[in-house]
Amino acid sequence: MNNNNLFCRHLEETLWEIHANNSITSIPVYISLPKYYNELNEKQIISQALQMKNINKEIMDIIRENISFVFILDGFDEIFDKYDKNNNNNNERYFYNRFNLNEWNAKIIVTCRSYVLNDEDIKNALLGSKNITSMIYLWPFSKDQINGYIDKFVKMNKKNKINDNQDWTIQQYKETLNNFPNLNKMMEEPFLLRMILTVLPSLMKQHPIGTKISKSQVYEAFNQQWIDIHVKNISNKLSELRIQTNIKKIKFAFQQYCQNLGFEICN
Incomplete structure (x- = not known):
């Protein structure tokens, strides 16, 4: 799970909470593009994803006509090679048209690691010729966010046994991280932060204090x-x-x- 995955899952959860409080009427739906993308049937990607979420074909048209959505399409960069090689769409490159998203009453959020696609690909595949798609970049974690994540990780670890060190306290994690200062930059990325916390006890056993541990x-x-x-x-x-x-x-x-x-x- 990368930074985009974490953000999208959190966003979906947040939107569901807002929806439950009747603040918005649109239903958020997280869709993993690597999981659901089929180059032979691109136009049906939303329908296929909803069917996998136990929504019957029979009521698909009713849903399409009567319900508004927020579709969170995650991981465009992971399907881009297959997407780009697919020539079944008369040279159409814009994802909104390729996925037939105009059939749905929906707002669309699509995530992509910016360094995977070049500027031309981003322009043609994600922004479209009318350039009406907005781009937002995720910022690295701040120090406060890192500390907050460590707190949550310790609680999650006690509950879900992410590693074998359920007895480690928040303070132990923070003190151990201070012993390996070169990890600080890596910890700004949520995906890497979780990974570091997961293996920190074993890293501590393998490397002396102050060691420059690489990614x-x-x-x-x-x-x-x-x-x-x-x-x-x-x-x-x-x-x-x-x-x-x-x-x-x-x-x-x-x-x-x-x-x-x-x-x-x-x-």
């Missing part, structure tokens, strides 16, 4: 922790079924999967 080392630690957790869960479930397991083989399979996935994303 790749954070990713590596997070990946390793993710693998260890899932291998442990699978091993426990198989043991309950009295099935013999080879933890090393399971771990290797996970590592291979992550490596292949990384190559696939990069290529």
